[in-house]
Amino acid sequence: MTIQQKPISVPCMAKQRLRVWLRMLKATKLVEATVRENLRVEFDTTLPRFDVLAALYRFEDGLKMSELSAALRVSNGNVTGIVERLVADGLVLRIPVAGDKRATLVRLSIKGRETFARMAEAHAGWVNGILQDLSDEDCEQAIGILETVGRSPKLTAKVDAND
Amino acid sequence: MTIQQKPISVPCMAKQRLRVWLRMLKATKLVEATVRENLRVEFDTTLPRFDVLAALYRFEDGLKMSELSAALRVSNGNVTGIVERLVADGLVLRIPVAGDKRATLVRLSIKGRETFARMAEAHAGWVNGILQDLSDEDCEQAIGILETVGRSPKLTAKVDAND
DNA sequence: GACCATAATTTCAAGCATGAAATTTCAAGC
DNA sequence: GCTTGAAATTTCATGCTTGAAATTATGGTC
Numbered sequence: 001m002t003i004q005q006k007p008i009s010v011p012c013m014a015k016q017r018l019r020v021w022l023r024m025l026k027a028t029k030l031v032e033a034t035v036r037e038n039l040r041v042e043f044d045t046t047l048p049r050f051d052v053l054a055a056l057y058r059f060e061d062g063l064k065m066s067e068l069s070a071a072l073r074v075s076n077g078n079v080t081g082i083v084e085r086l087v088a089d090g091l092v093l094r095i096p097v098a099g100d101k102r103a104t105l106v107r108l109s110i111k112g113r114e115t116f117a118r119m120a121e122a123h124a125g126w127v128n129g130i131l132q133d134l135s136d137e138d139c140e141q142a143i144g145i146l147e148t149v150g151r152s153p154k155l156t157a158k159v160d161a162n163d
Numbered sequence: 164m165t166i167q168q169k170p171i172s173v174p175c176m177a178k179q180r181l182r183v184w185l186r187m188l189k190a191t192k193l194v195e196a197t198v199r200e201n202l203r204v205e206f207d208t209t210l211p212r213f214d215v216l217a218a219l220y221r222f223e224d225g226l227k228m229s230e231l232s233a234a235l236r237v238s239n240g241n242v243t244g245i246v247e248r249l250v251a252d253g254l255v256l257r258i259p260v261a262g263d264k265r266a267t268l269v270r271l272s273i274k275g276r277e278t279f280a281r282m283a284e285a286h287a288g289w290v291n292g293i294l295q296d297l298s299d300e301d302c303e304q305a306i307g308i309l310e311t312v313g314r315s316p317k318l319t320a321k322v323d324a325n326d
Numbered sequence: 327g328a329c330c331a332t333a334a335t336t337t338c339a340a341g342c343a344t345g346a347a348a349t350t351t352c353a354a355g356c
Numbered sequence: 357g358c359t360t361g362a363a364a365t366t367t368c369a370t371g372c373t374t375g376a377a378a379t380t381a382t383g384g385t386c
Contacts (some may be wrong), residue, residue, distance in 0.1 A: 014291040017300045021194060021290045023309040028191040029236075031184065031312065034319040048372060066334060073192075078373055080336060085371085102334040102381045124181050129317040131180040138308050140178045145297065145305050146186040149194065154292040156197040191378060199374095221342060229364060241343050248341085263353045265364040 032128055038126050043119055049124070052082050053091065053108065053116040062095065062107030073157065091115055194293055201289050206282055213286070215245050216254065216271065216279040225258065225270030236320065253279055 035049050055071045056063065063071065069079040083106055086092040091112035095105040108116065134142070166284055199210050218234045219226065225233065232242040249255040254275030258268040271279065297305070 014287060014297065016299065017291050017294040017297060017305070018287050020294060020297065020302050020305045020309075023306055024187070024191055025195070027312045028187055030318050030320055032188070032243070034317065036318045046371075064334075065336095066322075070379090071262070075374055076335065077337075077375085081372075090209040100334085100382075104335080124177060127184045128177040129181050130315045131183060131312060132317070133311050133315065134180060134183065134308065136176065136179065139183045141304050142183045142308050143186055145301050146183075146190040148296050148301070149190045149294060150186070152293045152296065154197065155193050156200045156294070157193055209341075227364075228366095237342090238344055240345085240367075244342075263352075263364085267365080307376065 031127070035123065035126060036123070039119070042122060043115075045119070048078075048082050049086060050116075050119060052079070052086060053112060054120070056092065056106065056108045057113065057116045060107075062105040064097070064103050064105055065082070066103075068106060086112070089101060185251065194290070196284065197293060198289060201285070202282070205285060206278075208282070211241075211245050212249060213279075215242070215249060216275060217283070219269065219271045220276065220279045220283070223270075225268040227260070227266050227268055229266075230271060231269060249275070 032047070039045050039047060039050055051072055052068065055068060059067075059071075065079060065083070066076060068083075069076045072079065083092055083094070087094060091109055093107055093109050093112075095107065097103040097105050195210070202208050202210060202213055215231070216233055218231060222230075222234075228242060228246070229239060231246075232239045235242065246255055246257070250257060254272055256270055256272050256275075258270065260266040260268055
């Protein structure tokens with residue numbers, strides 16, 4: 001017996017946009033998987049850890065936990081665990097905030113700073129390698145299109161102008 | 164004999180490509196977060212579940228667990244849990260394979276097929292809305308660029324020609 | 327000084343994701 | 357019929373992720 005499959009009727013342009021999204025998702029996943037794999041093999045670490053280190057590297061004076069989770073756009077509880085493990089590895093320090101016993105400042109240790117510097121360099125190399133076939137013009141076009149997508153009012157999460 | 168070497172990309176180009184990757188990642192995450200949110204609010208489900216249903220919708224005759232995890236490019240163990248929950252919800256059926264007690268065939272139930280059809284239609288609408296500012300030309304360019312990225316030999320995971 | 331809304335953070339339960347180890351079954355070869 | 361290596365799947369430990377609830381501290385207000 002054959003199951004009758006109701007065709008989903010979508011206007012032509014809509015279908016085209018859906019195709020763009022699917023390719024975008026696939027390409028992103030491929031690149032991300034490669035980055036994860038490289039981080040694992042070459043530095044025995046993970047992408048979330050890398051992201052936390054990157055944020056702290058950028059804000060040299062440290063961030064409060066809530067600032068960190070906002071910067072990474074992840075939940076508060078999420079950051080707690082990752083930072084815990086980074087502290088255990090000696091890459092991150094927790095510093096009490098004078099005058100507010102609720103908050104803690106989180107920042108890179110010397111070791112964390114050195115470690116991330118090496119990772120960031122390798123990371124830039126991997127990405128440049130993966131995207132090596134993109135011309136300057138391709139890059140300009142891509143950035144333009146991606147920014148158009150990011151400005152859509154239909155997006156749930158808000159984007160701050162900062163990044 | 165002299166071999167004409169491709170000129171080494173200057174650091175400037177590398178930086179440009181890194182920027183493309185960062186925007187790509189950000190845009191993808193924004194769209195994905197919106198899709199997840201919409202799936203949660205409107206259908207009380209998740210993206211991984213949606214992905215499994217989509218794969219099974221496409222292969223009407225069902226898939227073996229290993230074929231399913233291969234199609235989705237996720238680990239075997241991962242699919243086990245998601246399918247378990249979908250079976251519990253009555254959306255998916257597990258069918259023993261005649262002649263091989265090791266394998267099981269997994270396919271949509273009637274309810275699963277109907278449910279996914281509604282989700283897929285909504286999903287297409289969300290994506291079309293989010294990408295509504297992309298012109299036909301933008302779409303063509305985007306697809307071209309994204310396929311170039313997907314063809315990079317520096318990628319870890321393999322891409323099968325099928326999709 | 328007690329009260330209380332709010333802020334900063336952690337804890338928690340559930341689900342997703344991986345790679346590795348364990349389990350069960352199959353299919354030859356002997 | 358046994359053995360044995362490979363195949364299909366599950367189980368497991370670990371970690372990431374979320375949203376919601378709980379915890380603790382702050383800064384007023386009365």
